[in-house]
Amino acid sequence: MQSKPKVRFWGSEAANGLLMISPTAIYAILLLAAPLAMIFAYSFMTDGYLKIIPEFQLCNYFGECHSYKDVNGARSVAQTYRGVWSDPLALTLLWRSLVISLVVTATTVLLAFPVAYFVSFYVAPSKKSLWLFLITIPFWTSYLIRVFLWKVILGTGGVINSGLLEIGLISEPITWLLYNANSVVITLAHAYAPFAILPIFVSLEKIDRSFLEAGRDLGESPFMTFWRVTLPLAMPGVVSAVLIVFIPTIGDYVTPNLVGGPEGKMVANLIELNYKKLDNYTLGSALAISSMAIVMAVSLLFLFLNRRFLKGNKR
Amino acid sequence: MTSEKPTMSGQTMIEFKDVHKYYGDYHALRGITATIKAGEFFSLLGPSGCGKTTLLRTIAGFEGISSGVVMIDGKDMVSVPANVRPTNMVFQSYAIFPHLTVEQNVGFGLRKDPRSKAEKAAAVAEALEMVGLKGYGARAAHALSGGQRQRVALARALILKPKVLLLDEPLSALDKKMREQMQMELIKLQRQVGITFILVTHDQEEALVMSDRIAVMFEGEIAQLADPETLYRRPNSRKVADFIGTMNFLPAEILSEIDGKVEVEAKGFGRLTLDAEQVSVAPGSSSASIGFRPETLTILFDGQTATDRESRAEVVEVVYYGDMTYYDIKLEGTTEPMRLSMRNVFGRPVLDIGTQTRVAWSPGALVLFR
Known part of the structure; x- marks a missing residue:
């Protein structure tokens, strides 16, 4: 930090800046970049029994792969498996995860928008923070407990079924509510609701109300004003909400594990299986990298489609 | 409310009949009754919080009224939503999408x-x-x-060819030069398109420059509605006089009142008789005072004589503005300094503080407030 004339770097503005961000930078490198780089590297290596053999190969992604075991000092094939993109099971789960997370995202954002709109436009300014606070209250309990609660609600002897049986609308419990993709969608949509409500609320709050009056003044009905003015101006918030919900849900494994049943299993369950029970780190890593690539591709495509809403709206 | 300039068609475009507006307990508009003519450049002038923007917004349809009638082009607007009204607005923030x-x-x-x-x-x-x-x-x-x-x-x-264009303090965000330029452009544009313009402003100079007629508003009421010249020369109350330009006030004593003509005595001016149109009666006011604009008094230099009346005075403050000089003077026998403005003429000196001088004035330029 002293400014010796010879060593110019220390004490310069750049050095101060680097010093200031260094705790965060170290945190980010150690906990985000390094593990990611490791997983990326694993996905190109060879699986050995309880260890990873640092030999480069692409078969974790394409084609047939072998796991090896040391038998009396000699390497022998322990298992043969298919790479992610050649394995029908992995592809099914990737596809299902993508579809489920897209449905969850659409449901969550469509349900979150009216809530955010109501709080932003119809709640008195002094009460807005109270409302946002109330929205987050269900999220003070553990995520696991909330997932279990959905079991209680959706199960064959659950709240919905017993209620419907009681009033005589159904004669036997509905079974398609729990242990399939539906229950995963419902549970995840509920879990991510506040993360969608908040960014949409923020972007609605930022809209100068005179824009809406101008829309009316220029001859548009309330609905058309919403369509031509409010919605385009709220799009940055909608885009954030979509990404915030979509990105983590595709990799969720607790919810599908607990309420998904066999039809509701997602790619993260397969990754977990490979890492823990099958001890195949390389295939697990390749699955993780593949689903990450899908997330990235879909997100970038989504951002590209919405690029006109995200450009320099500084005012 | 006299001597209205002839306008292009002279027909009534907007009519307010006893318009009231409450926000909860707050009485924002207190019985507005006025007409705005077609093709007119009309201004709503007043300090912030006087209700001028609220009144404009009742025309646009953004603000409902508690009682009374707002008519545009002969039609009652009570159930007409903003998007169907024949008005368009230039917002204070411009609201450019x-x-x-x-x-x-x-x-x-x-x-x-x-x-x-x-x-x-x-x-x-x-x-x-x-x-x-x-x-x-x-x-x-x-x-x-x-x-x-x-x-x-x-x-x-x-572009929508509205019957009425509403302008909500459109120039307040611009710098002085730009504002003056836009004032002239707006006047030209209004003459060119012939649409009724209604301008809300708190800038009295802007209102005087641009308007055919001005409604001065205080606390939800129209205090005076007149053309700029009448407003400036014959304000109907001390409040309006104070708000529009600078006005000096001298305490006066009313001696007699015959056929509307009022004879008053004011220290510094002496005894004088004013016509009925120079007298404005404010309800509830107890004391009388003479009001006059800074430019209605002229300093007499050596050899000059007054065409009408003259008084003795002492210069107590001098403010030089280049084209103008503002003097604060004390008229003989008075204690309060009065503001006087003189156009600077080449070769004529600017007087020093403490100079004893004579000022010329004319009773016709004075206003009596009582």
Whole structure:
């Protein structure tokens, strides 16, 4: 930090800046970049029994792969498996995860928008923070407990079924509510609701109300004003909400594990299986990298489609 | 409320009949009754919080009224929503849609217009040319300066050919030079299109420069509605006089009142008789005072004589403005300094503080408030 004339770097503005961000930078490198780089590297290596053999190969992604075991000092094939993109099971789960997370995202954002709109436009300014606070209250309990609660609600002897049986609308419990993709969608949509409500609320709050009056003044009905003015101006918030919900849900494994049943299993369950029970780190890593690539591709495509809403709206 | 300038058609465009507006307990508009004529450049002038913007918004339809009637072009507007009213507004913030280009902003209101795309595009280009933004159509709205935004807002409103254009403090965000330029452009534009303009402003100079008629508002009421000259020369209350320009006040004593003519005695001016039209009666006021504008008194230099009346005075403060000099003077026998303005003429000295001098004045330029 002293400014010796010879060593110019220390004490310069750049050095101060680097010093200031260094705790965060170290945190980010150690906990985000390094593990990611490791997983990326694993996905190109060879699986050995309880260890990873640092030999480069692409078969974790394409084609047939072998796991090896040391038998009396000699390497022998322990298992043969298919790479992610050649394995029908992995592809099914990737596809299902993508579809489920897209449905969850659409449901969550469509349900979150009216809530955010109501709080932003119809709640008195002094009460807005109270409302946002109330929205987050269900999220003070553990995520696991909330997932279990959905079991209680959706199960064959659950709240919905017993209620419907009681009033005589159904004669036997509905079974398609729990242990399939539906229950995963419902549970995840509920879990991510506040993360969608908040960014949409923020972007609605930022809209100068005179824009809406101008829309009316220029001859548009309330609905058309919403369509031509409010919605385009709220799009940055909608885009954030979509990404915030979509990105983590595709990799969720607790919810599908607990309420998904066999039809509701997602790619993260397969990754977990490979890492823990099958001890195949390389295939697990390749699955993780593949689903990450899908997330990235879909997100970038989504951002590209919405690029006109995200450009320099500084005012 | 006399001597109204003739306007283009003279027909009534907007009529307020005993309009009241409450926000909860707050009485924002207290019985507004006024008419605005077609083709007129009308201003609502007053300090902030006087209800002028509220009144403008009742015309646009953004604000409902608690009682009374607002009529536009002979039609009661009570159940007519903002999007159907024959008015368009230039907002104080301009409200230029940031997600659209200049062209899309100007053409925003043309969605339901039956004309073809090409005709609409031509109309947009014409509107942009009218406000001096030819060739700016493809620009992004957020890349515009304050003055350009205002022009876009004007073009966007005028392209719809409204019966009334509402301007909510449109010049307050501009710097002084730009503001003066836009004032002249707005006047020209209004003459060119012939649409009724209603301007809300707190700037009395702006109102005087631009308007055919001005309604001065205080606390939800119209204090005086008149053309700029009447407002300036014959304000009907001390409050209006204080708000419009500078006015000096001298305590006066009323001696007699015959056939409307009032004879008063004021220290510094002596005894004088004023016509009925020079007298404004404010309800509830107990003391009388003489009011006069700074330019109605003239300092007499050596050898000059007054054409009407003259008084002795002492210079107590001098403020030099280049083209003008402002003097604070004490008239003989008075203690309060009065503001006096003199046009500077080449070869004539600027007087020093403490100079004893004579000032010329005319009883016709005075106003009596009682």
